[in-house]
Amino acid sequence: MENEVQVKTEHLVKRYPMGAESFPALQDINLQFMKGEFTGIVGPSGSGKTTLLNIIGTLDKPTEGEALLLGKTISKLTHKEGAKIRNEHLGFIFQTYNLLPVYTVFENVEFPLLLLSMEKKERDEAVWQALEWMQITEKAKVKPNQLSGGQAQRVAIARSIVKKPKIVIADEPTANLDAKNSHRILQLMVDLNKDLQTTFIFSTHDEKVIQYLRRIINLEDGRVASDELVELNGIATQE
Amino acid sequence: MVLLRLAFRNIWGAGLRTWLNAIVLSISFVAIIWTQGLYEGMAEQVSREMIKVSVGGGQIWHSNYDPYDPLTLDESHGQIPPICQQWIANDQAAPVLIHQGAIYPQGRMQQILLKGIDPGQQIVQLPTQGLANHDRLTGLIGARMARKTGLQKGDYITIRWRDSKGVFDAADVQIAGIFDTYAASIDQNQIWLPLNRLQRMLAMPDQATMFILDREFSPSKIPEGWLFKRQNDLLANIQEIVQAKSVGASILYVVLLLLAMLAIFDTQVLSIFRRRKEIGTLIALGMTRSRVIGLFTLEGSMHGVLAAIVAAIYGIPLLVWYAVYGLGLPIDAENYGIALGQRIFPIYSAGLIIGTTLLIMIVVTIISYWPTRRIAKLKPTDALLGKTQ
Ligand SMILES: Nc1ncnc2c1ncn2[C@@H]1O[C@H](COP(=O)(O)OP(=O)(O)O)[C@@H](O)[C@H]1O
Ligand SMILES: [Mg+2]
Numbered sequence: 114m115e116n117e118v119q120v121k122t123e124h125l126v127k128r129y130p131m132g133a134e135s136f137p138a139l140q141d142i143n144l145q146f147m148k149g150e151f152t153g154i155v156g157p158s159g160s161g162k163t164t165l166l167n168i169i170g171t172l173d174k175p176t177e178g179e180a181l182l183l184g185k186t187i188s189k190l191t192h193k194e195g196a197k198i199r200n201e202h203l204g205f206i207f208q209t210y211n212l213l214p215v216y217t218v219f220e221n222v223e224f225p226l227l228l229l230s231m232e233k234k235e236r237d238e239a240v241w242q243a244l245e246w247m248q249i250t251e252k253a254k255v256k257p258n259q260l261s262g263g264q265a266q267r268v269a270i271a272r273s274i275v276k277k278p279k280i281v282i283a284d285e286p287t288a289n290l291d292a293k294n295s296h297r298i299l300q301l302m303v304d305l306n307k308d309l310q311t312t313f314i315f316s317t318h319d320e321k322v323i324q325y326l327r328r329i330i331n332l333e334d335g336r337v338a339s340d341e342l343v344e345l346n347g348i349a350t351q352e
Numbered sequence: 353m354v355l356l357r358l359a360f361r362n363i364w365g366a367g368l369r370t371w372l373n374a375i376v377l378s379i380s381f382v383a384i385i386w387t388q389g390l391y392e393g394m395a396e397q398v399s400r401e402m403i404k405v406s407v408g409g410g411q412i413w414h415s416n417y418d419p420y421d422p423l424t425l426d427e428s429h430g431q432i433p434p435i436c437q438q439w440i441a442n443d444q445a446a447p448v449l450i451h452q453g454a455i456y457p458q459g460r461m462q463q464i465l466l467k468g469i470d471p472g473q474q475i476v477q478l479p480t481q482g483l484a485n486h487d488r489l490t491g492l493i494g495a496r497m498a499r500k501t502g503l504q505k506g507d508y509i510t511i512r513w514r515d516s517k518g519v520f521d522a523a524d525v526q527i528a529g530i531f532d533t534y535a536a537s538i539d540q541n542q543i544w545l546p547l548n549r550l551q552r553m554l555a556m557p558d559q560a561t562m563f564i565l566d567r568e569f570s571p572s573k574i575p576e577g578w579l580f581k582r583q584n585d586l587l588a589n590i591q592e593i594v595q596a597k598s599v600g601a602s603i604l605y606v607v608l609l610l611l612a613m614l615a616i617f618d619t620q621v622l623s624i625f626r627r628r629k630e631i632g633t634l635i636a637l638g639m640t641r642s643r644v645i646g647l648f649t650l651e652g653s654m655h656g657v658l659a660a661i662v663a664a665i666y667g668i669p670l671l672v673w674y675a676v677y678g679l680g681l682p683i684d685a686e687n688y689g690i691a692l693g694q695r696i697f698p699i700y701s702a703g704l705i706i707g708t709t710l711l712i713m714i715v716v717t718i719i720s721y722w723p724t725r726r727i728a729k730l731k732p733t734d735a736l737l738g739k740t741q
Contacts, residue, residue, distance in 0.1 A: 224637065
């Protein structure tokens with residue numbers, strides 16, 4: 114179990130059409146992600162971070178090469194199969210939170226469980242637990258437009274982990290947050306990663322985030338420039 | 353259930369826009385039910401009146417009789433068959449003899465029909481007893497005929513006719529009564545006379561053009577040379593006229609409906625455009641595109657449900673008011689082909705209400721679904737970035 118490979122890319126290439134030419138956003142990416150990882154894909158804007166996360170998250174397909182998610186070949190997934198995998202095993206966190214504006218905090222967090230047709234009692238329990246983890250229970254009845262950025266992102270994280278997915282994919286989750294909120298959110302995610310063994314795959318170019326990462330993959334112009342594991346004590350001194 | 357709740361929240365959250373759509377749509381709702389109810393009421397009312405005063409339980413016509421061809425009228429009568437004699441004796445049928453004639457109101461000749469009916473008949477509710485026991489020749493006319501000719505009760509009018517031998521003759525008729533009816537077919541351009549007098553005048557003893565049957569009576573056999581006209585066939589004409597009128601009126605609410613559809617279509621297009629990031633998020637959360645399409649379609653259709661509720665709020669009192677007090681139509685709505693002197697009481701049948709609701713729901717659903725097809729072409733990655741293709 115410890116060494117379970119959850120995501121694997123082989124010679125992954127993604128090109129976007131640009132007029133008659135095509136622009137290579139990702140080139141020959143060979144990566145593996147194991148269960149329980151806390152990994153950041155780091156690189157400047159335009160280096161291909163979002164493109165890579167979208168493919169891993171089954172929202173997009175490779176142009177060439179292959180990507181496997183939980184044993185499934187992503188390029189061969191139908192719309193329906195993709196939706197099912199995302200529904201059951203993936204959590205997404207976005208830079209802009211993307212909460213449903215008409216729903217309360219509670220209902221936003223509940224929504225993925227409704228898609229899983231979970232029983233009400235079980236659902237309520239899971240939602241309150243997720244809100245407790247994210248220390249946002251007092252806002253349960255509030256609509257997203259009354260939340261601060263930090264609060265909204267904590268709700269979004271609660272929504273992503275409420276169904277206890279195997280993998281959480283977070284595309285620049287702190288890009289719109291100040292330092293205090295960024296640290297708080299990273300610390301919460303580190304704790305979840307420890308407690309639930311959830312795999313976290315980030316993209317970021319935020320220095321504050323990098324110090325929490327246990328593995329750093331550097332992307333430059335769509336290529337992997339480096340891929341390093343970080344010593345655990347590096348974080349221990351942080352507090 | 354998930355979609356239903358989210359859809360409801362979304363359109364509820366859209367506030368004013370949702371209500372504007374619902375109100376516009378509700379107006380078509382009420383307008384359709386009101387006008388159609390009015391026409392149904394009109395058809396029903398006129399049919400009832402027609403049965404009472406002219407159609408009865410059906411009629412038996414001489415095989416040559418064609419009410420739309422006055423030229424053949426003089427050959428459209430025959431000896432009253434024995435079986436009909438029996439019905440007449442049993443008060444199951446009333447014979448009517450019809451012939452052409454002319455009157456000269458204010459010195460101008462006017463072609464009219466002379467209709468002979470037994471003053472003692474009980475089959476139709478016309479004041480025919482007014483024709484009985486008079487030494488003088490007396491006649492009955494309808495209110496429209498009276499208005500047109502300026503005749504009043506007690507007045508005399510000279511009628512002229514040609515009898516069965518081709519001999520012209522004339523007589524003065526005293527108006528014994530004026531009756532009021534919606535049914536133009538027994539009012540316009542005609543005068544009702546005692547049957548035996550007319551038979552004598554025309555030298556057509558024991559002859560008739562048709563028989564009106566009692567409402568409770570259905571004939572076991574039809575004599576040769578005569579045709580049975582069922583009640584429904586005789587009323588079909590009216591229903592057709594009313595239907596034709598209602599098609600004319602439907603243009604009004606087709607326009608209303610179109611406006612409502614335009615508003616909903618516009619709302620859908622706008623909402624899909626504005627919420628593309630939300631669409632991307634829903635897909636990322638594990639919804640299939642077809643469910644997202646279902647969500648947006650449902651949101652659009654819910655305007656129909658809200659419209660029905662809004663329509664019920666102001667529509668029911670309005671419609672009930674008209675059902676109770678009726679709608680007064682101009683006295684001489686002669687263009688309608690049916691005399692409408694009185695108030696019309698609309699009838700809102702279950703079929704009308706269910707049919708209208710179904711029609712509106714289907715149209716709203718199609719209109720709501722239409723713009724959502726672009727969601728199917730939307731890439732989730734682009735949607736999340738707020739891009740559209
Ligand atoms: N849909 C697209 N069409 C064309 N080019 C794109 C598209 N998405 C991204 N790109 C390009 O691909 C490159 C990588 O983009 P992205 O993955 O968003 O980088 P990052 O997330 O690291 O900023 C950029 O140069 C970007 O302009
Ligand atoms: Mg990006």
